[in-house]
Amino acid sequence: MDRHQNDSRETGETRPAVKMINIDSEDAGQRVDNYLVRILKGVPKTRVYRIIRKGEVRVNKKRVTADYRLQDGDLLRVPPVRVSEKAPKANPGAAITQKLESSILYEDKSLIIINKPAGIAVHGGSGISYGVIETLRNVRPQERSLELVHRLDRDTSGCLMIAKKRSLLRYLHAQLKEDKVSKIYNALVIGRWPSRKVLVNAPLLKNTLRSGERVVTVDLEGKRSKTLYKVLERFSHDSETATLVEASPVTGRTHQIRVHCLHAGYSILGDDKYTPDEDNRRFREFGLKRLFLHAARLKLTLPDGKALTIDAPLPEDLSEVLETLRS
Incomplete structure (x- = not known):
């Protein structure tokens, strides 16, 4: 930390000097505005765009626009930006x-x-x-x-x-976009899911209610969305029936599995957004206190070609629900 920053702590302000940053392969490919927002913690976005427009931000001694993508080897000039220090956030417990x-x-x-x-x-x-x-x-x-x-x-x-590295972040985003990462979920749904129902193909559209709550609905104007399903186990207890299914989203939309289950007629138990309250209430007696949706497995290929499969054990609270249903 430079001398000005140390001295300014008594006044509650940070006065950084001009920074000259050498861009390497890890940061290459980012838009300069996004990069600045990330490194200039606490600086409003409006201020970031202002210093770019005024030409105070330079790359290789030249003015750039906000959408310029940084290249490996670029020399980035970041001007002094005065930031009033806020009270430090409490650390996570x-x-x-x-x-x-x-x-x-x-x-x-x-x-x-x-x-x-x-x-x-x-x-x-x-x-x-x-x-x-x-x-x-x-x-x-x-x-x-x-x-x-x-x-x-x-x-x-x-x-x-x-x-942990931006190069891997870019690689995995590309893999996800091309549907090359397999994500497998376990979900407990109301009713008896038919073995023949192996695909739900229904476009999804995000909506915001007047209350500000975000919900997703099946809508022809929405984005294409596909989820594959497989029955793992069925449960019957008195008049109640439920099915443990394996859900594999082919696409990655917000609330995709939850809304596709609802659309199929077998909503996920414990879902306070898409499942009727009366269904959730009836299954609380089996110990279900939250959404029964668990990302159980990931399959992907790392940049070096290594195939990676990771399994996440079902949490104890959900395992106990299944044991109660079995008994």
Whole structure:
């Protein structure tokens, strides 16, 4: 830290000097505006775009526009940006930190895969200071770039990928876009799912209600969406029936599996958004207290050609529900 930054702490302001940054292969390919937003923590986006428009940001001594993509070997000039320091955020609690560290299923120099516990958001926002990614960044400050490869709903447990290098992030995003990453989920649905129903092919459209709540519906104007299904086990207890299914999304849309199950007529139990309250209430007596959706397996090919398969064990709370239904 330079002398100006040390002196300015008494006044509550940070006065950084001009920064000259050599762009390497890890940061190459990013738009310059997105890169600046990431490294200039606490600086409003409007300010970032202003310094680009005014020509204060230079690449190889030349002015650039916000959509310029950084290249390996570029020399980026970042002007001094005065930022009033905010009160430091509270660190994530020891409980969530320990929970995430103990949930790591796989790690190498570029990738982390965790068995995300239900109830923990993948990122902060909407009143949540720390999610999975903020917690990992906090406990691993030595990592230059930790980024979510994909997302899971807060109440969904299971396999979640976090890239430790931007080169791997770009690679996996391309693999996901080309449907080359296999994601397999376990879901407990209401009723008796027919063995012959192996595909739900229905376009999905995001909607925002007046309350601000986001919901997804089947709509011809939506994006193409396909999910493959396989029956794993059926349960019958008195008049109640349920089916444990394996769901493999071919595409990756928001709430895809949840809405496709609803569309098929067999909504996921414990889903407070898409499943009728009376169905959820009846299955609480079997110990089901949350969404029964678990990302059980990931299959992918790493950049070096190595095939990787990762299994996430079903959490204890969901396993106990199945045991109760069996008995």
